[in-house]
Amino acid sequence: MNHNRHITFLIIAVLLTTASALSRNLTLHYDKPAEFFEEALVIGNGTLGATIYGGTSSDQISLNDITLWSGEPENGVTTPDAYKALPEIRSLLDSAKYREADMANRKIQGHYSQNYQPLGRLLIQYDNTKDISGYKRTLDLNEAVAATRYTRDGYSFSTEYLASAPDSVIALKITTDNPDGIKARLYFDSLLPHSTRAHGKAIEAEGYAAYQSYPNYYDGLKDSDKHLYDPARGIHFLTVIKAITPDGKGVTAYPTGDIKIDGPREVTILITDATSFNGFDKDPVKEGRDYKAIANRRMDLASKKSYEDMRSAHIADYRHFFDRVNLDLGATDPQIAALPTDVQLRRYTELNERNPELEALYFQFGRYLLISCSRTPGVPANLQGLWNEKLLPPWSSNYTSNINLQENYWGAEVTNLSEMHDPLLGFIENLSKTGRTTASNYYGVDSGWCLGHNTDIWAMTCPVGLNGGDPSWASWNMGGAWVATHIWERYQFTKDKEFLMRNYPLLRGAAEFCIEWLIEKDGKLMTSPGTSPENKFMTPDGYAGATSYGNTSDIAMTRECLLDALAATRELGIDKKFASQLSATISRLQPYKIGHNGNLQEWYHDWPDQDPRHRHQSHLFGLYPGHHLSVDDTPQLAAAAARTLEIKGDETTGWSTGWRVNLYARLRDGKNAYHIYRKLLNYISPDNYRGKDARRGGGTYPNLLDAHSPFQIDGNFGGSAGVAEMLIQSTPESITLLPAIPDDWSEGEVKGLCARGGFTVDFAWKDGKVKSATVTSRSGGATKLHYNGTTKKLRLKPGQSVDIHLM
Template sequence: MKKIVLLLFVITARPAPAQQPDKTLWYNQPAQYFEEALVLGNGTQGATVFGGVGTDKIYLNDATLWSGEPVQANMNPDAYKNIPAIRAALQREDYKEADQLNRMLQGKFSESFAPLGTLFIKTGHGAASQKYYRQLSLTDATSLVRYTVGGITYTREYFVSKPDQLMVIRLRSSQRRALSFSLTFNSLLRNQVTVANNILMARGTAPVRSEPSYRGDLPNAVVFDPARGTRFTTLAKIKQTDGRLVTTDSTLGIQGGTEALIFVSMATSFNGFDKDPATQGLPDTQLATDRLNNAFAKSYAQLKQTHVADYQRLFSRVSLSLGKSTAPSLPTDERLKRYAEGKEDTDLEALYFNFGRYLLISSSRTPSVPANLQGIWNPYIRPPWSSNYTTNINVEENYWPAENTNLAEMHQPLLTFIGQLAKTGAITARTFYGAKGWSVAHNSDIWAMSNPVGDFGKGDPMWANWNMGGAWLSTHLWEHFAFGQDKTYLRQQAYPLMKGAAQFCLSWLVDDKNGNLITSPSTSPENQFLAPDGYKGATLYGSTADLAMIRECLTQTALAAKTLNVDAPFRDSLDRALARLYPYQIGAAGNLQEWYHDWKDVDPRHRHQSHLFGLYPGHQIRPDRTPDLARACRKTLEIKGDETTGWSKGWRINLWARLWDGNHAYKMYRELLHYVLPDGVKTSYARGGGTYPNLFDAHPPFQIDGNFGGTAAVAEMLLQSDEEGVRLLPALPDAWASGAVRGFRARGGYELAMTWAGGQLKTVTISSRMGGQTTLMSQGKTTVVSLKAGQSLIINW
């Protein structure tokens, strides 16, 4: 008995876990709102943990659980027949008629990412507690909750394992047999909960249709059909060291225990974008059962060890220090508030960067199912913007940090998804545009929907009719090669898809009155122009954004063909088209024109800056190579101003970094971390982009792309690369005068580490997996480096 008392004393008196200020989120109270909760994920299954005392609430998600079923891509077979009339209206400069006719090139809306359900852990004590502590460790992708009630300390640890494909929760009490709890489950989806053989089972189906929330209170906005839709199964089972297992027909729990493990296993019937999940689906119940049984046979130590090893293999590739911080140790929400006052906290700035990499690892490990607008964390049956794949910026921004921050494997779900889009997109290209190749409009979903949305004419062309998603997405295929230099991948996977996207571009281009190639009809994502007669329109010809994306697509496709030494005649056709593209235009205000003509924007501070694509993420504009265009981009950003939504701010930071203006990029990075209260809290002040208490990006509401854009921007400020070479510290702000980074990747197949002090680069370590020659450039100095495969070189700069 004395040994037990001594052991209990040690457990009770144990200090708080060691906190790394750049790798730990922590709080002194449970989460009340979604934007305060901590998220876990294994790339497929997601958990949002609130950490409550009397009741803990955990939202559960699965990346493959969406409304709908395979899309019928041939939904508007005669749409393309309207294009001659639209082009004729544009030739007459009748933009009002062009807008009306453009509505004929519309189809269905996308489906929605669905919430799987909520697991509740109801404790045997009240909600009042002392010494409450809640954290998320980015070092090992685990969450912890600890508090004291009546002199007894209760601890819960959570993680979602990729190797074992399920969630594990360990509950402990500092006093023997003081642990009691019960599990319940509910869902917004059609489901049935049962308990049998000491397993809580929830089975249900996603809707066959879920209308976008922005369409308002439509009749039958959410439609269930018992014979259709994606099935899901969730299983929960408890392994206890002592205590009594208690069950009802819908609950499962423990009475009088000291330690217990909860295993939560999830699976769906999704079997691919083109398979009916009801009739051709995977056996979700069997999958969930097998995962549960396999994990249940292992110890907690085994499960955690394999989880941590798998995660750290990815996360620990990169380390970042932005200099020594003097900021006090505060809970994360208090750190954000203090930072918003202008105080220094370089560890918080590094924490946000690290959190972005954590989110990508946690949300993007499902083949052909990319991270969506909310990653994999969504509690709503009609989530904001359907929590879908928005291809006019958002899904691409999700993957900006994949290559340069050394998470190339996380890029694969998007890259393989592009292959699926090419299949439906070939039908879209033919039936909506009368074009060759494949194309994607501005929304997609897990079913690889590629058509323009708008419900067959009800959508405004300013957002419904953009069709350059294929051209933009194809650039990700080349970027993956540029960083990895895998010619087998380029030959077998990337180039055929790039060629199809380029074929669409070639067949969609038409001559303007001066013999230049332009697009017609055209839009600039979600923006409107002010025509000379005062008409506020969206449909025009030759938008700068279209041509910038086409220029990037054709250039990279020609490079790919040259690299592989294939398709010489096709490569020549690409070069001829590139030479004839309508060039960039600088407006009277010194800005880069967004429209073919020097028109004003209806909203000069509009959140989209798609016409700056050639500066970032493209490679067509650079201060030293195209100084006039770079100055025009700067003027455009100055006109737009810095106040904008979360994802847009993330993009603008990257744009300022590409202009080599580190201090302006840093100013906006600080603004990206502006503290924003949860959406459930009513506020009287103006809301803008920023960061919620749990470090989620506030669009608002939550959109994960701002997190990823901010993470990519930090890397872009410190390292930029292209086929010509690598620029080190190209946009280093004064605030980061000293620092170090390890593990960043550069195009050409290189990996680098750097140290700097006093604003000056000190050391560089460069390695090459494939071997090659590149040029390192920093602060006026240039060094040519030649490396053999696997060789590293240390340079004192």
């Protein structure tokens, strides 16, 4: 048994070494501690997250739990009978009274979403900090382990940090060869109401979030009044922090709630947390989880394991997902690669240096982030993924469903992280329940469900604004149509019919809402009222308006949702009557129009945008992430989409840049896709940095997190998906290799990308041409493989592969 086990481990070691060689350098590295959040390194196990500053006199670890939100389950309707305002709005629009229509549209608004909350921070305060040298701070994406290493007073000193999903803890291991050992104090603090006590070798902090809050941009209250607290309401939490030494000595707890570490050369610090959140429709106090028992049980179990065992279990669990895809875009000059990551990023921006390893690192960083923040059932990654330090975070760090929530998951299937898609897919079921109430009360639609501009952990679906929000961002109801397309997207990649059958009612419900919401005007079906997310048109008399009818983005999302539902009925062989209704509706939808500038028209009338370079490009939805516009099938509309992007230019926010990478890739424009990808990696200074050399705008922070700015994680995920879209594109019937390969990536190799139809693909290329490929079918099926201007028909059995060698 030992002999066979040794051989198995040897094989695994060889495979892992090969994988690492293919991926080249996948470590973020820095030569100083982080001063700002945008310089700190993030780790997470899908529920618990930490933001690591790596200081030498004091080390701050900001903590988050993805289930810690303000608020309570949705209860009632903020604006009963809001739908009764619809006839007035439609009449105003028919009379071309757009200013009045905008005002009337505010009558169809409800409450705001709740705020995602910070858990707190662990502060490690060191005593001996006289002489620090040789500092290095790293995050190894191959293992999801962060570290700081340096010399303290002439002796080596290091800290490792990891977030373990198997053990539900964040673990730190501090070591030194100083004979005097480690001398430090541990403190916990939180912005939330809490109490802290220390006993034995542990700190316990118990607290609770507000039962009601308002967003940071709401002007109706002072910031200090935007959170309402009651210890008998809201989500409660228990955080446990324990210090463990090899001999059990050198750790003392104090009544003040802190812990002293005095003398050990090695100490392991374990952090765990649990909240009372028990589902979107459960009162977190009356029906909450036994969070105290859960947190204590997790700590008891983890405390019995060695750090090395926890580390091994964590790495094995993480690599099960991460190692599925490897990407090599070429080697960076070793002198450049040796520079700290933030310096590389800045030189990449300012000197236009070639750095393919940095470009591949950013792609894999997106996959790392998704594994780290999207593993909690029914609780998807939010606007900041998992990592937030503010009580009033930008845009509540909520789920913004007019692009940002969905963009978080664009790369999940194609980059072989289908399981990370599950939290969003589970969340859709919650939305469908509250969304039926919203459809009826706000829109007078009694069939199906819908979703507005924002949602939160409570699956809020109403349009926001409290009857005072600008309709450009508050009055929108296509979120359900958009998010439901993820159901068909998942099926196309996995061919899991059980999943499709189970989730078909959700997709049907979103389509039902769209059908009933449509009105007939000028012989076509369209929406009225409608908006194009966050954008405004200019009327001939100079009014900047938001509310209109027949807006292209509404129709695009409706069309895609109906097409998906129709495809699902055919795939499952069910619901033929509804399928006929879908087909009839699709045939009567308002068609696309091309404007006088050759652009894809965003509004029913050929009117200009208030801001021609606006960050949103929602009317291009049918091109990406939708599928009903394409270079092959709708060449004139694809050309109009390209013209739209040309007019918008390339200066925009981080998430918008990520979207544009994908749009250009779908247009098979590798030159512009790569140009925009480089724009996404534009170096941006930390928000609070005030030096003369500060850089602002959309791009990437020193820690590689996306700069909207401020930080939003969607750009990371959109950029990662965009790289995949440049390398491989697929439909249920075909796979195209290198559809938008730029000249700068003329040679490379990728393994493990997924394609629609249930396939995985490995391939290598040289001089922009595929030289070898392996296609594997996970479930059996046929496809057409397009490469180098040729097509090869494939029909494979489940698990069967075919190899293609060309050079």
